[in-house]
Amino acid sequence: MAYSWDNRVSFVVRYLYDIDNNGYLDSHDFQCLALRSCILEGKGDCSAARLQKYQHIMLSLWEEITELADFDKNGVVSVDEFKQAVKSSCVGKKYQDFPQALKAFIEANFRMIDINEDGVMGVEEFRYDCIQRMVVEDVKSIDDAYNTLLNDDDRRKGGLTLARYQDLFAQFLSDQNDNCPANMLFGPLEQ
Structure with a gap:
């Protein structure tokens, strides 16, 4: 159940x-x-130029989310409204068909995870990203989650590239199968 859509x-x-x-x-x-x-x-560091860039990305994402998901027009989006919007705008679609602001968020999220800015998310960066969000008792569970995401090409490249991360993120949202290949994109999930 933890990996259900x-x-x-x-x-x-x-x-x-x-x-x-x-x-x-x-x-x-x-x-x-x-x-x-x-x-x-x-x-x-929080430069004014970078902050302005992220304010634009996040404001655009919020506007897109409210347009797609704030069905009762009350200025907030509930979890159920968000799920309904994802179902109608992402399920069964590839990354390139996702709403533009969501794609911008996904790309920005990868840049935040890619700490050493080499264009590849390695296991250490994946660990750091996971541990910031949730309580995890054992680093092995994070490493195991990471390794389930990697294909042979990822291993040759030393981890997940932006393009691969985009594909996995799209699968995470668009594939309603409980055994989705991208289930572990954010580490071991709780129910």
């Missing part, structure tokens, strides 16, 4: 977007995401 989409809301942990999405979450993204990518 429903739980994976709930994970995206809870651990990637709902920064203030109040159980729903609103503009405040995306303002905070912009600052978080700026600081993480800058490894502590």
